[in-house]
Amino acid sequence: MVQTNHTEQHTLIALVEDKPGVLTRVASMFRRRGFNIASLAVGKSEKPGLSRMTFVVNGDDYTVGQVAKQLDKLIDVIEVADITSERMVARELALIKVKTTQMTRGEIIQIVNLFRANIIDVGSESMVIEITGEEDKINALHNLLAPFGIIEMLRSGLVAMVRGQANGLANGHSPEISGNGNGH
Numbered sequence: 001m002v003q004t005n006h007t008e009q010h011t012l013i014a015l016v017e018d019k020p021g022v023l024t025r026v027a028s029m030f031r032r033r034g035f036n037i038a039s040l041a042v043g044k045s046e047k048p049g050l051s052r053m054t055f056v057v058n059g060d061d062y063t064v065g066q067v068a069k070q071l072d073k074l075i076d077v078i079e080v081a082d083i084t085s086e087r088m089v090a091r092e093l094a095l096i097k098v099k100t101t102q103m104t105r106g107e108i109i110q111i112v113n114l115f116r117a118n119i120i121d122v123g124s125e126s127m128v129i130e131i132t133g134e135e136d137k138i139n140a141l142h143n144l145l146a147p148f149g150i151i152e153m154l155r156s157g158l159v160a161m162v163r164g165q166a167n168g169l170a171n172g173h174s175p176e177i178s179g180n181g182n183g184h
Helices: 022-032 061-073 105-114 135-148
Strands: 008-017 037-044 050-059 077-082 088-099 118-122 126-133 150-155 159-162
Touching: 008 022, 008 061, 008 159, 022 037, 022 050, 022 061, 050 061, 061 077, 088 135, 105 118, 105 126, 105 135, 126 135, 135 150
Parallel strands: none
Antiparallel strands: 008 050, 008 077, 037 050, 088 126, 088 150, 088 159, 118 126
């Protein structure tokens, strides 16, 4: 494998035990290594008792590989893979609360429809918009709504999975990282 020294965004996925304290141990490991987690999403997986974590971190290939190996050594982590170079589907959810007036409501609705987003709450002076998509799509909608006045915004963090039959973790998909040797 050719190592590069330039910093780039990496998407890591991990299958972890679904129990208290796992997120704290994982976050502490990143902190100890001096890594900022740009995005983190955690949720139940297809396997009972296990959750999937999706991390987005910045770093060069070698350093991120080392962090992934350290992550994989944690007792509650079943498997880890860097899926950055894989063909993947990646999405993020955002809720954006924007100021509205009777005069601006129609224009905001047109913008929301253009992005195939959904209006999920309408008040007399605000509107909550839900959008799902890639980071660029969410950023573009945010930028168009900003002049109206963003009251509040929440982004879920990226969730990602490898396209096709592979699940990104099983069957030795990432042999240099997966399988922590803890009997999992």
